[in-house]
Amino acid sequence: MQGASEDGTGLRFPILIGDIGGTNARFSVVLDANSEAGEPRIVQTADFPTIDAAIQAAVLDRSSVQPKSAVLAVAGPVDGDEIELTNCPWVVRPKEMIANLGLADIVVLNDFEAQALAVVALGEEHMEKIGGGTPEPNAGRVVLGPGTGLGVAGLIHALDHWIPVPGEGGHMDIGPRTPRDFEVFPHIETIEGRISGEQILCGRGLVNVYRAVAAADGKAAPFTKPSEVTAAALAGTDAVAEEALSLFVTCLGRTAGDLALVFMSRGGVFLTGGIAQKIVPALKAGNFRAAFEDKAPHSALMRDMPVYVITHPLAALLGLAAYARAPSLFGVQTDGRRWRG
The missing domain is CATH 3.40.367.20 (Hexokinase; domain 1)
Structure with a gap:
């Protein structure tokens, strides 16, 4: 299934999902509304200067699938166009990610919002x-x-x-x-x-x-x-x-x-x-x-x-996948946290 959901609230598939912690970043791709998250790609944040470089190396360079949207959960408060992580030097800049990574739509959540969503999904x-x-x-x-x-x-x-x-x-x-x-x-x-x-x-x-x-x-x-x-x-x-x-x-x-x-x-x-x-x-x-x-x-x-x-090792990714497939089921406020190309 390509394109946005019928009610217009959804994101265009394929959707890149990412759980960005202070030490590790975990990525996967949800192909369509009926798919589970794909094979996870896990990297250490210290190995890459930016999140863009990590996504390029861990996901885009290793797959023929080009995500059209992204839902990212980051360890820190989401405020403005430059989002600093609390325990990691990466700065998430969604506008630059849209320009550099070919994404048309990005939603950025707090990492523990994703963990909360996982409670419902698990x-x-x-x-x-x-x-x-x-x-x-x-x-x-x-x-x-x-x-x-x-x-x-x-x-x-x-x-x-x-x-x-x-x-x-x-x-x-x-x-x-x-x-x-x-x-x-x-x-x-x-x-x-x-x-x-x-x-x-x-x-x-x-x-x-x-x-x-x-x-x-x-x-x-x-x-x-x-x-x-x-x-x-x-x-x-x-x-x-x-x-x-x-x-x-x-x-x-x-x-x-x-x-x-x-x-x-x-x-x-x-x-x-x-x-x-x-x-x-x-x-x-x-x-x-x-x-x-x-x-x-x-x-x-x-x-x-x-x-x-x-006990699931990738709980947050499952929560993000559940949200990516059907965002209308969750009361996630995206004002000020969604960027479109």
Whole structure:
């Protein structure tokens, strides 16, 4: 099927879809309204000077299909004709992409809008439940994912549409609560004097917590990578790493619970991204759920809210594909975020 949808709201096929994170960029092409996303092309953002160069090398130079439109999800707020990514030096310039890449129509979304759309597109076989009751079918939902940064989005159902609510919730404050927190938190690296979600709940945040735990007890902190901390913690070979991951999980539970209250997420809270997938055993250990539910006077409400880890490795691409095929099903506002040639 070539051309736009009959109601005029759709994009012309084939449609390039892209999930642009701080570290990796994932691309695919949706050929028509009846097609799933094609073979994914995954590149590291550091390997290319611009997103245009990445698309050219990863997609256009490797396929005879010439996309006519694009739906791109980027890790950062979408504002104006030059869109800077929060944790990546790329700048998305849709007008230049139209001129350079042969595209006629570009929609740019926040990356966690795409993750929110994926919640609707994915089945339960792509989710691992972390406690709680049965989700209400059309109730509010929250998606959050610790990765290069901390992404957050809401998802609400209104007027027969699923409406993603993007934001920068990963930059909310996180503070100490327990006596041990007050020993560790003074050693956590701050950003302009404060501790935001991204200072704890992301890859470098886990390393920050690991170093802070070590500093609080005057111990060595030899690990420098999140994967090293996670591996040692899950294997039980390093007590500092174990405590760091436990505190990470507790803070993730607190933050997830706060967001669940904001969106009254009786439809579920969804953890996404590679870190969440790798630490499922730690998330099931009990302290995540305890922190999530510890929201007096609403603890009973929180106990009923289900939490899921999205286990599909390319969830955002599936969300983008669902939107590309039938944008009229979703309440995605494109004013100021759509460019036509």
